Amino acid sequence: MEEEVVSEENVTPVDEAEGADQEVEVTEEDARLAEIAELNNRLLRVQADYDNFRRRSREEKEAAAKYRSQNVIEALLPVIDNFERALLVKPEAEEAKSLLQGMEMVYRQFQDTLKSEGVEVIETVGQPFDPHLHQAVMQVEEEGFESNQIVEELQKGYKLKDRVLRPSMVKVNA
Amino acid sequence: MEEEVVSEENVTPVDEAEGADQEVEVTEEDARLAEIAELNNRLLRVQADYDNFRRRSREEKEAAAKYRSQNVIEALLPVIDNFERALLVKPEAEEAKSLLQGMEMVYRQFQDTLKSEGVEVIETVGQPFDPHLHQAVMQVEEEGFESNQIVEELQKGYKLKDRVLRPSMVKVNA
Known part of the structure; x- marks a missing residue:
């Protein structure tokens, strides 16, 4: 990058016309250099x-x-x-028992499939209450539980990887 | 960025040097113009x-x-x-019947949810065989069906919007 720019001061004007000519050349040269600098800047910006x-x-x-x-x-x-609600029955008849068994297998396969996609059931009973994971529907006073510990789960909550899809609904010890 | 470099060639000698000077300037000028053209090209390429x-x-x-x-x-x-296989039972006991009914409701809700996500069951029986949608597992000769018409569905096929997730397995009339 050996830029050789003619400085006006270095050329003693021989006559006026030549000086003018010289000046025009310097201006054009400056304009070119400015254009090159400007293009380089734009190139860097677009690239960034x-x-x-x-x-x-x-x-x-x-x-x-x-x-x-x-x-x-x-x-x-x-x-x-x-699905879970429908599985809560406690049938007596053999026919109903075997039907229920079949449905429980389908349910487990359903759950396993979701698990393999990254779905997790949020833990509740015995866990400390966490407002990011749990929604307290009731406060109770229950022996054998610490303060702020979850006593009962009312509805399952789910996470997808690290994202809460739905918090668990729980009863919390006061 | 005002670089003012004094070029030796620009300060005397007046005769020979001037011709040489002119040539050098033209070469420099050409180099600048080439650089500008090249930068403009690169800018256009990066932008594109x-x-x-x-x-x-x-x-x-x-x-x-x-x-x-x-x-x-x-x-x-x-x-x-x-799920569908488990629903194929024909129970006698009332208990089993009502359990089955509950499960059928869960199944319909499951299907409706998938439908609302864009999942469609591929049509089969009575449709002309289409190798993009159907997989022919058997060829039969069945009265009342046209040639190449689907006679029976052996496994349901599914589409997600316009994409086939799994072709239907079918019996086709020869």
Whole structure:
């Protein structure tokens, strides 16, 4: 980068016309150099924007992939709730018992499939109450439990990886 | 960035040096112009790459959102299959009948939830065989069906929006 710029002061004007000519050349040269600097700046800026966009884009993609099942799983939570309620029966008839057994297997397969997608049931009874994971529906005074410890679960809560889909509804010891 | 470098050639000698000086300036001028052209080219290329990346990125994002439930739904298909098999019983006892009824409601809710996520059962019996949607497990000769028409469904097939998750297994009329 050997830039050789003619400085006016170094050339004693021979006559006025030549000086003027010299000045025009200097101005053009300056304009070129300014243009080069400006282009280099713009190039750096665009390149930096592009790099930032690529990075953000990759991060967004990863986050989207991590939680992509969230919508459908949230929509399935009421199905799981009803499935569990339907399994609460205690049948007497052999026919009903074997039907129930079959349904329990389907339920376990359902739960296992969701687990393998990153769904976890939030732990409750015996755990300390955590407002990020649990919703206290009732306060009770129960012996054998510490203060702020969960006494009973009223509705299951679920997490998808590190994200809470629905907090557990619980009874907490006062 | 005003660099003022004194060029030796610009300060006397007046005769020979001036011709040489002129040539040097032209060469420098050419180099500057080439540099400007090159920078403009690079700027255009980077800008075009950036624009392409942005477009592709947006398209990928849309496709990813459209089919984001695909993995979990594919994983749930065997659960649905088993659910359906468990519902095939024809119980006699009242207890078993009411249990079955409850389970049928859970099953319908399950199917409705998947439907609202864009899942469709592929139509079969009576439809013309389509290798993109159906897998022919058997060829039969059945009266009352046209050639290449589906006679029976052996396993349900599913689509997510316009994407086939699993083709139906069918019997086709020869």
